[in-house]
Amino acid sequence: MIGIVCYGQAPQAFSYQAVAIGDNGSVLTNQPISVKININEGSPAGATTYSETHEATTSDVGLFSIEVGFGSTLT
Numbered sequence: 473m474i475g476i477v478c479y480g481q482a483p484q485a486f487s488y489q490a491v492a493i494g495d496n497g498s499v500l501t502n503q504p505i506s507v508k509i510n511i512n513e514g515s516p517a518g519a520t521t522y523s524e525t526h527e528a529t530t531s532d533v534g535l536f537s538i539e540v541g542f543g544s545t546l547t
Contacts, residue, residue: 485541491534499534509540523547 488509492500507526512518524543528536 483541485539487537488540489535489537492530492536493534500530501532501534502530504529505536507536507538507543508546509538509543520547 492503492505494500505528507528509522509524509526510520511522513521523546524540525546526538526543528538530536
């Protein structure tokens with residue numbers, strides 16, 4: 473008889489990509505940006521349960537990528 477034990481583990485982070493758009497509606501290309509991520513309970517208006525910031529640089533089409541969970545924790 474062989475016994476097998478498996479352990480699961482939640483990931484430490486997850487990937488997030490978006491296009492950065494400025495206040496005037498134009499795409500922010502090849503620029504350093506600051507990104508704040510909030511995770512709220514239940515709905516967008518719910519209590520913030522986790523918050524962090526990231527420094528990123530946009531591509532020539534405004535795209536940036538971050539790993540949520542590896543930023544500078546605020547809450």
